Amino acid sequence: MLIGVGLGPGDPGLLTLQAVDILQRANKVFVPGRLAQELVEPYSQPYMLEFPMTKDQAVLQSHWEKNADMVAGPARDGLVAFGLIGDPNFFSTFTHLRRIIQQRHPDISISTIPGISSITAFASRADIMMDTSFEVSDGSPLTDRIILKARRPREIINSLRQKGFEDFILAQRLFSDTEEIIKDQEKMPDKGDYFSLILARKRRE
Numbered sequence: 001m002l003i004g005v006g007l008g009p010g011d012p013g014l015l016t017l018q019a020v021d022i023l024q025r026a027n028k029v030f031v032p033g034r035l036a037q038e039l040v041e042p043y044s045q046p047y048m049l050e051f052p053m054t055k056d057q058a059v060l061q062s063h064w065e066k067n068a069d070m071v072a073g074p075a076r077d078g079l080v081a082f083g084l085i086g087d088p089n090f091f092s093t094f095t096h097l098r099r100i101i102q103q104r105h106p107d108i109s110i111s112t113i114p115g116i117s118s119i120t121a122f123a124s125r126a127d128i129m130m131d132t133s134f135e136v137s138d139g140s141p142l143t144d145r146i147i148l149k150a151r152r153p154r155e156i157i158n159s160l161r162q163k164g165f166e167d168f169i170l171a172q173r174l175f176s177d178t179e180e181i182i183k184d185q186e187k188m189p190d191k192g193d194y195f196s197l198i199l200a201r202k203r204r205e
């Protein structure tokens with residue numbers, strides 16, 4: 001089993017309790033760089049993988065495949081963690097690595113635990129408050145939107161459809177005993193909870 005573990009934005013005090021627990025229990029911990037290595041070291045002796053900075057696609061592909069195989073080996077027999085800066089599902093090395101492992105080793109079960117992302121953590125350091133809608137970009141096409149306080153899911157989804165969004169996920173009361181994650185469009189309720197959000201996604205090319 002492989003778990004992508006978010007290590008937070010760089011402060012050793014900003015790892016979650018779950019991150020520490022997984023790092024301590026894992027048989028092996030991999031990291032993609034020195035900052036992640038330093039954050040993991042109080043809890044485990046990590047192995048650093050090399051991700052070369054080159055535009056040569058053949059070199060890149062062979063490194064990614066080699067790294068995927070190195071992680072998949074021990075993950076087949078026990079608990080393996082891959083620790084990375086911020087959150088493992090936001091603009092992360094783990095997303096690409098995971099894709100290659102799934103192609104080459106479809107038997108490995110893979111999950112993630114969230115970390116504090118630079119996208120939210122920076123506001124505290126810069127002492128600014130975010131309370132209007134904003135865009136996060138790495139230069140790639142803008143495809144996704146997150147709607148908070150999704151009290152009227154069907155209405156919201158119908159309106160976003162007119163704007164070209166095609167896929168929707170409704171998440172309610174996340175991490176509680178009554179958590180609901182609805183991906184089936186037919187099952188979207190008319191009324192939502194206050195603790196709800198919708199991810200709306202345009203199809204990617």
Ligand SMILES: C[S@@+](CC[C@H](N)C(=O)[O-])C[C@H]1O[C@@H](n2cnc3c(N)ncnc32)[C@H](O)[C@@H]1O
Pocket residue numbers: 009010085086087088089090091092093116117118119
């Ligand atoms: C590959 S992305 C990784 C994002 C990470 N998964 C996250 O959730 O924050 C790397 C980019 O995240 C941003 N970033 C990550 N950690 C940061 C930090 N401590 N301070 C400022 N920006 C940071 C920078 O824009 C950096 O180029």
